[in-house]
Amino acid sequence: MDRSTLGAFAPRNPVLARRSLVMLTGVGAGTSMLFAVFFPSASTNNHPAVTIYTCLIAVGFAAALLTIRHPSPLMWAAFPVVCVGLIATLDVSSGDASLTAQVFFLFPVLYAGSQLSRCGTATLWALTTLADAFVNGLLTPAAAAVPATSFLSVALASAAALLVRSGERTDQLIGELEQLAAIDPLTGLLTRRVLDRAATAALAGATATAGTALLLLDVDRFKTVNDTYGHLAGDAVLQQLADVLRAVVARRSDTIGRLGGDELAVVLYGCPLNVAIDVADRAVAAVHAHAFIIDNPSAGSHAEASTTLRLTISVGVAHAPTTAHDLRSLYANADASLYDAKARGRNRVGAPTPQHRDTAVAS
Numbered sequence: 001m002d003r004s005t006l007g008a009f010a011p012r013n014p015v016l017a018r019r020s021l022v023m024l025t026g027v028g029a030g031t032s033m034l035f036a037v038f039f040p041s042a043s044t045n046n047h048p049a050v051t052i053y054t055c056l057i058a059v060g061f062a063a064a065l066l067t068i069r070h071p072s073p074l075m076w077a078a079f080p081v082v083c084v085g086l087i088a089t090l091d092v093s094s095g096d097a098s099l100t101a102q103v104f105f106l107f108p109v110l111y112a113g114s115q116l117s118r119c120g121t122a123t124l125w126a127l128t129t130l131a132d133a134f135v136n137g138l139l140t141p142a143a144a145a146v147p148a149t150s151f152l153s154v155a156l157a158s159a160a161a162l163l164v165r166s167g168e169r170t171d172q173l174i175g176e177l178e179q180l181a182a183i184d185p186l187t188g189l190l191t192r193r194v195l196d197r198a199a200t201a202a203l204a205g206a207t208a209t210a211g212t213a214l215l216l217l218d219v220d221r222f223k224t225v226n227d228t229y230g231h232l233a234g235d236a237v238l239q240q241l242a243d244v245l246r247a248v249v250a251r252r253s254d255t256i257g258r259l260g261g262d263e264l265a266v267v268l269y270g271c272p273l274n275v276a277i278d279v280a281d282r283a284v285a286a287v288h289a290h291a292f293i294i295d296n297p298s299a300g301s302h303a304e305a306s307t308t309l310r311l312t313i314s315v316g317v318a319h320a321p322t323t324a325h326d327l328r329s330l331y332a333n334a335d336a337s338l339y340d341a342k343a344r345g346r347n348r349v350g351a352p353t354p355q356h357r358d359t360a361v362a363s
Helices: 003-008 014-038 047-069 073-094 101-113 117-141 144-180 190-204 222-229 229-247 274-290 327-343
Strands: 212-219 256-260 262-270 292-295 306-309 313-320
Touching: 003 073, 003 117, 014 047, 014 073, 014 101, 047 073, 073 101, 073 117, 101 144, 117 144, 144 190, 144 229, 190 212, 190 256, 190 262, 190 327, 212 222, 212 229, 212 274, 212 327, 222 229, 222 306, 229 256, 229 262, 229 274, 229 292, 262 274, 274 313, 313 327
Parallel strands: none
Antiparallel strands: 212 262, 212 313, 256 262, 292 306
């Protein structure tokens, strides 16, 4: 197999793929050995030992796949293909081309449909169909082999198609949920969880000459906006505030997120403390100069349909390794700096807090 074909056999979820392979192999091998030992068929030529040895090969392969931490693409591709070959070998050696024997061809296709891409599923379905045609061609008359192979092929294709469609829909839903968990739906900014992850990664590479800065921002007297104009107006303010911050924080490497309510945060990578304070000052100035336009809920025939608000923000600054050493102290010191900005009259940047202060009172 070439590289592209091997890639088609890479499972969408390796953890679930392992479980599926082990379960299907265990059920198939266990059932075959049970019937070979306790319910042998007089119509087949196989000694029970042949079935047992064949099944043990499949079980051993599954055990190896389960114990290897990172199976290679070749191993992911080889296991279902080997299982198809073992099923065909067992059918031919026993001289059994009945539906009871060939039903095990369903197992590799079930695995493929639930775990592989369309290409991988189609490839394994084609191999399974060829293996079934080989068994029927050797063991049954041509007049019976063609319809038998066609019947099983259609059944396998139908099962595979349904599983692939279901898997793709599940992947789509998971992707949508992950996006919802990563992006704040109101502002389009990152959520707290993603922001924390980004900050943690940045702190791992923080240095004394550059480092990582965290800015905490909230709107001064935001509650008044909600109480006076309604929550839809407050939402409009937050959306416009996010746009203002995007214009101020121009570097693509920096991260802006919404922590909740009217509190936003910015993570600045490779940023000295003095530069972080400059960015915070520019954010304060930009918001102060911005005209926030909201719908006027009380607009009548003689009233303006919209209202312009002038708002301000307060910003807290923390920096690692200058004023903080980990994510907890970074947030605590930025919060303390924000408290300082509020205490000194708002519409300003708070003084950076020394590293030894790990707690602060939020306003």
